[in-house]
Amino acid sequence: MTIHRNALLLRVMTAEQRLRTLFAYDRTNRIFSVNLTMQQLKVLILLTRHDGIPSQELTRHLGVTLATLSGIVDRLVAHGYATRTEDLHDRRIRRIHLSPAGREVLTEIMDSGNRAQQRLLARLDDETLLMLETVLTRLLDAARADALEQGVDIPDDLESHSH
Amino acid sequence: MTIHRNALLLRVMTAEQRLRTLFAYDRTNRIFSVNLTMQQLKVLILLTRHDGIPSQELTRHLGVTLATLSGIVDRLVAHGYATRTEDLHDRRIRRIHLSPAGREVLTEIMDSGNRAQQRLLARLDDETLLMLETVLTRLLDAARADALEQGVDIPDDLESHSH
DNA sequence: CGAACGGTTAGCATCACACGAACTAACGTC
DNA sequence: GACGTTAGTTCGTGTGATGCTAACCGTTCG
Numbered sequence: 001m002t003i004h005r006n007a008l009l010l011r012v013m014t015a016e017q018r019l020r021t022l023f024a025y026d027r028t029n030r031i032f033s034v035n036l037t038m039q040q041l042k043v044l045i046l047l048t049r050h051d052g053i054p055s056q057e058l059t060r061h062l063g064v065t066l067a068t069l070s071g072i073v074d075r076l077v078a079h080g081y082a083t084r085t086e087d088l089h090d091r092r093i094r095r096i097h098l099s100p101a102g103r104e105v106l107t108e109i110m111d112s113g114n115r116a117q118q119r120l121l122a123r124l125d126d127e128t129l130l131m132l133e134t135v136l137t138r139l140l141d142a143a144r145a146d147a148l149e150q151g152v153d154i155p156d157d158l159e160s161h162s163h
Numbered sequence: 164m165t166i167h168r169n170a171l172l173l174r175v176m177t178a179e180q181r182l183r184t185l186f187a188y189d190r191t192n193r194i195f196s197v198n199l200t201m202q203q204l205k206v207l208i209l210l211t212r213h214d215g216i217p218s219q220e221l222t223r224h225l226g227v228t229l230a231t232l233s234g235i236v237d238r239l240v241a242h243g244y245a246t247r248t249e250d251l252h253d254r255r256i257r258r259i260h261l262s263p264a265g266r267e268v269l270t271e272i273m274d275s276g277n278r279a280q281q282r283l284l285a286r287l288d289d290e291t292l293l294m295l296e297t298v299l300t301r302l303l304d305a306a307r308a309d310a311l312e313q314g315v316d317i318p319d320d321l322e323s324h325s326h
Numbered sequence: 327c328g329a330a331c332g333g334t335t336a337g338c339a340t341c342a343c344a345c346g347a348a349c350t351a352a353c354g355t356c
Numbered sequence: 357g358a359c360g361t362t363a364g365t366t367c368g369t370g371t372g373a374t375g376c377t378a379a380c381c382g383t384t385c386g
Contacts, residue, residue, distance in 0.1 A: 008292050009284055015299035016280075019306065031205065032224075037373065038201055042194065055333065061195075068375050070334055075373075092332040092383045117179075121172055123305040124298075129171050131294045135287075136178035142286040143182065200342065218364065231344050233365055238342080255352045255363040 030108035035079075039064075039072050044081060044106050047098040054087065055094045081105065193271035198242075202227075202235050207244060207269050210261040215248070217256045244268065 081102030087093035244265030
């Protein structure tokens with residue numbers, strides 16, 4: 001049983017990998033049209049998981065000084081992708097937030113294969129779609145259980161939608 | 164029927180989006196540790212779909228001159244991420260190839276949520292895994308049909324494994 | 327009040343990219 | 357073979373982003 005299960009897991013992961021390969025490198029990806037540097041992208045990614053993070057903490061994640069980070073954030077703010085606010089309890093602290101435009105551009109970059117994938121979904125018969133829905137629902141349940149075990153934050157919309 | 168199907172498609176896509184959100188912004192992503200600029204990353208992405216592409220075509224995709232591209236490729240070659248070869252029929256033409264190291268780093272960047280995803284798969288019961296396998300197989304079939312219709316190249320390992 | 331802290335600014339250096347110009351090798355046509 | 361065109365590389369120049377240290381200012385805390 002375990003051997004069969006391992007083979008099954010492997011088959012699933014291999015198939016997934018292949019699909020991902022097909023989608024991941026879509027050259028219509030937003031990354032080709034957006035004007036972001038790597039450090040800017042890294043900050044945006046960090047803000048997705050830690051919106052409102054203080055600058056000091058960002059410097060630790062990025063491994064740069066406050067002076068450098070200040071410049072990076074300046075330029076993100078100038079692009080409209082991030083905003084700065086003062087901490088409520090300590091006015092020295094600047095909290096850096098992802099702006100709606102920043103979130104949007106990041107979503108577009110990360111959703112690189114979405115359009116192609118939607119084309120594929122439209123080709124599936126209803127039975128397969130229902131199966132996929134079941135699987136995804138169980139995966140989301142597993143994700144929530146996993147997150148609980150890891151003590152990891154779950155995005156609000158994920159959590160509120162479970163009920 | 165169509166209304167039901169549309170609702171089903173929407174549910175599937177929404178669930179997928181949620182899962183993707185969970186995985187996409189993992190800050191252990193290789194992107195935080197690799198020393199690549201955006202233009203270099205773009206070239207690597209392009210090479211994944213068009214390995215051995217002539218320089219001239221790369222300039223069109225990137226929207227830069229040959230002089231600029233030459234520098235970018237120089238640095239990718241220096242990093243060990245790409246190689247240059249001469250075209251077999253026209254010795255003026257340089258074909259740019261993704262190196263194994265280049266492919267590896269790109270795979271690591273794109274597979275940002277892979278470890279977390281494997282943890283989730285291990286939580287699924289066999290029935291769900293079998294359903295997932297069926298779905299993925301059908302998705303791959305759809306992908307191949309889609310690619311044929313679009314006249315798009317399929318990576319060799321995808322094609323050879325269908326038989 | 328003074329020391330410590332968080333963030334910003336200025337100055338400087340480096341790197342990558344971007345372009346046009348110049349150059350060389352290669353190709354195709356006459 | 358001569359010639360015009362093409363593909364790519366190199367060079368020089370300029371720009372922007374990043375990276376650091378030092379100085380500065382406002383804020384916090386003992």
